[in-house]
Amino acid sequence: MTTTSHNVVLHVDDVRKTFGGLHALSDIDLAVEEGKTHAIIGPNGAGKSTLLNVIVGRLAPTSGAVVFDGHILTGKQPHEINQLGVARVFQTPEIFPDLPVLHNVMTPAFAKRDGSYKLHIWENLLDEKTIQEEAESILQDVGLWERRMDHAGALSRGDKRRMELAMCLIQHPRLLLLDEPTAGMSRHDTNTTIDLLKKLKERGMTKIIIEHDMHVVFSLADKISVLAQGRIIAEGDPEDVRNDPKVKEAYLGGAN
Amino acid sequence: MLGLSAKDTGFLLFVTFLTLATPILLQPFPETSSLAQFNAGYPDLMQRFAIYGIFAIGFNILFGLTGYLSFGHAAFLGVGSYSVVWMYKLLSFNVLPGLILAIVLSGVFALLIGYVSLRRSGIYFSILTLAFAQMSYNLAYSVFTPLTNGETGLQVYTSDPQILMGEGSTQVPNLFGLVMQDSIKLPVGDWLFTFNVGYYFTAVIAIFVFYISLRIFRSPFGLILRAIKTNRTRLSYAGINTRPYMLAAFVISGMYAGLAGGLLAAMDPLAGAERMQWTASGEVVLMTILGGAGTLMGPVLGAGFIKYFENIFSKINESVLHDWFGALPEPVRDFLIAIVSPFVGDGWQLTLGLLFVLVVVFLPGGIMEGARRIGSIFRRKPAAAEPAKLPETPPAVAGDPAGE
Ligand SMILES: Nc1ncnc2c1ncn2[C@@H]1O[C@H](COP(=O)(O)OP(=O)(O)OP(=O)(O)O)[C@@H](O)[C@H]1O
Numbered sequence: 145m146t147t148t149s150h151n152v153v154l155h156v157d158d159v160r161k162t163f164g165g166l167h168a169l170s171d172i173d174l175a176v177e178e179g180k181t182h183a184i185i186g187p188n189g190a191g192k193s194t195l196l197n198v199i200v201g202r203l204a205p206t207s208g209a210v211v212f213d214g215h216i217l218t219g220k221q222p223h224e225i226n227q228l229g230v231a232r233v234f235q236t237p238e239i240f241p242d243l244p245v246l247h248n249v250m251t252p253a254f255a256k257r258d259g260s261y262k263l264h265i266w267e268n269l270l271d272e273k274t275i276q277e278e279a280e281s282i283l284q285d286v287g288l289w290e291r292r293m294d295h296a297g298a299l300s301r302g303d304k305r306r307m308e309l310a311m312c313l314i315q316h317p318r319l320l321l322l323d324e325p326t327a328g329m330s331r332h333d334t335n336t337t338i339d340l341l342k343k344l345k346e347r348g349m350t351k352i353i354i355e356h357d358m359h360v361v362f363s364l365a366d367k368i369s370v371l372a373q374g375r376i377i378a379e380g381d382p383e384d385v386r387n388d389p390k391v392k393e394a395y396l397g398g399a400n
Numbered sequence: 401m402l403g404l405s406a407k408d409t410g411f412l413l414f415v416t417f418l419t420l421a422t423p424i425l426l427q428p429f430p431e432t433s434s435l436a437q438f439n440a441g442y443p444d445l446m447q448r449f450a451i452y453g454i455f456a457i458g459f460n461i462l463f464g465l466t467g468y469l470s471f472g473h474a475a476f477l478g479v480g481s482y483s484v485v486w487m488y489k490l491l492s493f494n495v496l497p498g499l500i501l502a503i504v505l506s507g508v509f510a511l512l513i514g515y516v517s518l519r520r521s522g523i524y525f526s527i528l529t530l531a532f533a534q535m536s537y538n539l540a541y542s543v544f545t546p547l548t549n550g551e552t553g554l555q556v557y558t559s560d561p562q563i564l565m566g567e568g569s570t571q572v573p574n575l576f577g578l579v580m581q582d583s584i585k586l587p588v589g590d591w592l593f594t595f596n597v598g599y600y601f602t603a604v605i606a607i608f609v610f611y612i613s614l615r616i617f618r619s620p621f622g623l624i625l626r627a628i629k630t631n632r633t634r635l636s637y638a639g640i641n642t643r644p645y646m647l648a649a650f651v652i653s654g655m656y657a658g659l660a661g662g663l664l665a666a667m668d669p670l671a672g673a674e675r676m677q678w679t680a681s682g683e684v685v686l687m688t689i690l691g692g693a694g695t696l697m698g699p700v701l702g703a704g705f706i707k708y709f710e711n712i713f714s715k716i717n718e719s720v721l722h723d724w725f726g727a728l729p730e731p732v733r734d735f736l737i738a739i740v741s742p743f744v745g746d747g748w749q750l751t752l753g754l755l756f757v758l759v760v761v762f763l764p765g766g767i768m769e770g771a772r773r774i775g776s777i778f779r780r781k782p783a784a785a786e787p788a789k790l791p792e793t794p795p796a797v798a799g800d801p802a803g804e
């Protein structure tokens with residue numbers, strides 16, 4: 145456990161999560177430092193997405209707590225957690241399929257600007273120039289500007305993911321959680337996404353990234369935690385983790 | 401203008417024109433022709449078009465935008481009617497205080513019912529709203545009889561206080577002396593047009609509340625309601641607390657229903673509990689779906705369509721059919737009458753039901769989708785002549801990708 149560092153912005157403190165008899169997460173401790181990209185890797189079913197679900201408030205942990213920037217997240221509603229500056233790209237894209245791409249990206253901006261609810265009944269969307277311009281510029285960053293009028297449901301899986309990334313970026317989150325952000329993308333789009341994520345890092349955004357593509361992981365990660373069967377079996381710099389025999393074992397499926 | 405884009409302003413002006421010209425537009429057949437019975441330009445029916453149009457416009461803000469299907473909106477219709485009749489009884493026959501009370505009271509009711517019902521979604525939400533409406537209906541017949549006058553229905557008696565009534569005050573519903581049931585009849589050749597005060601009163605209100613609904617559709621609030629329909633959970637991970645939005649949409653649509661119920665009593669000073677029955681709640685669902693849920697005009701058209709059927713098709717009885725087919729040889733005539741008669745007269749609901757099935761199966765977007773498809777047939781040719789180009793200003797915001 146490396147909880148000694150000073151700029152830790154997210155603490156996962158001894159979190160356990162069981163589904164019936166299944167121990168999806170056991171004794172998880174995690175410390176994510178400000179401005180760093182923390183990768184979580186591990187075989188299928190290791191509990192990676194479950195960990196993100198606990199952080200964003202989709203699941204309540206069986207025990208333990210999550211602390212973000214001095215706030216205890218455990219027990220908070222998802223919208224409250226987002227309002228604190230935590231945004232997430234889901235493993236299966238969670239978008240508004242019936243709305244145009246542009247409106248998908250504009251919607252989270254209202255939550256960022258106005259708080260969790262403000263009933264703008266009497267304003268016209270057309271007059272929300274600042275938000276629209278920002279949405280368009282972020283769509284340009286992720287390479288979807290040409291498709292801004294299309295219904296989001298018509299996008300390919302990779303494009304939906306990039307759009308969901310745009311939906312997160314318009315909120316300028318303090319902590320960005322990415323659950324396999326390049327799955328379903330072409331090699332080219334994967335590389336563009338890596339470049340984009342690197343740029344975000346230069347701007348100081350803290351990220352947790354779950355990824356199976358080791359090229360992506362080693363291009364971005366400052367630190368890696370390896371999860372297998374709900375436990376962190378290794379943690380450290382990319383180089384250490386790469387050479388850790390336990391990790392090789394877990395990935396070869398001989399963990400027990 | 402009015403906080404709308406140029407395109408929407410044009411649209412609103414067009415709707416205003418149609419509404420104001422309704423007494424002429426719905427009277428296409430000369431009085432002397434045998435088709436005159438299909439004319440719909442008489443006060444009673446036109447008032448109902450406008451009133452149920454208001455009901456459906458409001459319902460659409462909830463159902464069309466958020467996808468939450470309420471089966472209990474007739475309760476607010478009833479609350480509105482009772483409010484207006486009570487104001488007649490206590491104050492005077494001026495409709496204004498009653499209508500204001502109708503909107504306020506139905507808003508309060510909607511807040512209570514919505515607060516509880518919105519704890520659930522999908523079918524459970526629908527069942528909760530239905531349960532509340534049926535409870536209101538039953539209470540109107542039992543505990544609340546002092547307020548509702550039970551089965552007799554609430555009406556004005558000479559013994560009522562009517563504290564604002566003076567010696568020469570009008571004894572029928574009016575707006576500061578402008579009597580609702582008054583009409584000007586204008587014969588033009590063989591045509592007869594009726595311009596009724598009550599219709600124009602409801603029409604002006606309908607145009608105003610249509611404008612409000614247009615503003616809601618174009619607002620960030622409307623965008624979030626649409627987002628709720630397509631993926632409510634995503635909104636919470638984007639930092640939005642969806643409950644206040646849902647509740648606001650529910651209360652607004654409840655107030656529209658209350659206003660519509662109030663207007664029913666403003667045209668005819670009676671209120672009965674049957675207005676709250678589940679069939680009345682179901683009717684507004686049919687109107688909205690038939691016209692096109694989530695579109696601006698659809699629910700209005702749906703309301704007009706159903707009310708037209710109810711009033712015109714129901715009047716075609718066997719003797720009318722005999723007139724129509726009279727010139728044919730007897731066996732053919734009897735055959736045709738035997739086939740057609742189950743679908744007209746008392747059978748109008750059968751025809752409406754069949755039409756509803758056809759629309760839902762073949763045109764899930766309702767009348768508006770039909771109109772759009774016809775429109776696109778005509779638009780295809782010029783579009784092919786021009787090279788395709790990317791829109792410079794985003795039409796999704798200028799126009800309305802989800803509605804219309
Ligand atoms: N809501 C749930 N109810 C019951 N079991 C669940 C639930 N969510 C996850 N699980 C189980 O918990 C375990 C961990 O799942 P999780 O989705 O976190 O894995 P993962 O590491 O994200 O895997 P992958 O790489 O395939 O996405 C799996 O066995 C899964 O079946």
Ligand SMILES: [Mg+2]
Nearest residue numbers: 192193194235
């Ligand atoms: Mg996963």
